[in-house]
Amino acid sequence: MTENIYDIAVIGGDGIGPEVVEAEIAVLEATGLAWNFSSYEAGDDCLASRGQALPQATLDGALAAQAVIFGAAGVSAADVILRLRAELGTFVNLRPSVAYKGVNCLHPQTDMMIVRENTECLYAGIEAQLTPEVVTATRVITSQASTRIVNYALEWARQAGGKKVTAVHKANVLRKTDGHFLQCCRAAARQFPDVPYEEALVDSVAMRMAMRPEEFQVIVTTNLFGDILSDLAAGLIGGLGMCPSANLGQAHALFEPVHGTAPDIAGQGKANPSAAILCGAMLLRHLGQEQWAARVEKAVADCVADGQATSDLGGKLRTMEMARAVIDRL
Ligand SMILES: NC(=O)c1ccc[n+]([C@@H]2O[C@H](COP(=O)([O-])OP(=O)(O)OC[C@H]3O[C@@H](n4cnc5c(N)ncnc54)[C@H](O)[C@@H]3O)[C@@H](O)[C@H]2O)c1
């Protein structure tokens, strides 16, 4: 039987992006599975050297690959990652926030999945300068995207053993847009009578997450609220260094840490590679390698519990030293 070779496009990007992606690849290679990694440029450095933040060759490579591993891009991030998400048709942004044992964090009991809509809302890119003093942005909410994302969240919650889904909105003010999103959520929830379902306003969710994050298991929400709440969730569990994400569509998948280029620590070997390594676990799960995914997650958890971690978690290891510590525990 011929062995499956996984074709993966790698876009390290700027700042700590390439540093954490190097760690992620080292861990993936340590599984002994057959990988074919192809590297592509994107981001600020690429813009400076080639005049484009996302060259066509990178886009073509991402579209041709089985999946994409992404690090981070700097000020050009929106031109890179939003375009990649759109071109790859990734309509789901899956963002887990799990407090690992041993991390000195605000809320050690946090374990939630944020299912962020990935294609519309204020990210539709429709802004206008009406007069020199008045500018507007159009918020787009469609039945198709809303139903698709809430169905995904409900199905995910069902597969996870019937976890509770909270639809997060601001329909008391955004009556038409979030009102429509909520209608789509309710209609979908009726098709999943076995999955606990509730609704909550985004402002009160922010407060409750800061005080009692254990009240949330699966949050489904629109694009901008999902962006903000996932960084808030990162703050509960010890920071952005622990938060991976998966952008998933029908035909493509892109895995990226929730964090950015971290200019304050870039180039110093200080970046926590856990978010990127946990992206590797999400990639493994996506490829059907569930056992390896679980082993990578456990190895990260074991490292962190043993204090084998980078300085943001109170440890002494450098980025690649932590990657090697994870590999040793695989
Ligand atoms: N997907 C992306 O490419 C993406 C996402 C967010 C921000 N950005 C870009 O990144 C740049 C910096 O943005 P920012 O400072 O708001 O957010 P950031 O995520 O880069 O950093 C926020 C804070 O978290 C820390 N941090 C982040 N990742 C870490 C890690 N792996 N290990 C240890 N500490 C870590 C940083 O040191 C910093 O103090 C901006 O240019 C922004 O546009 C890109």
Ligand SMILES: CC(C)[C@H](C(=O)O)[C@@H](O)C(=O)O
């Ligand atoms: C960099 C930016 C375009 C991006 C977003 O807003 O989606 C980031 O904040 C994220 O959370 O991945």
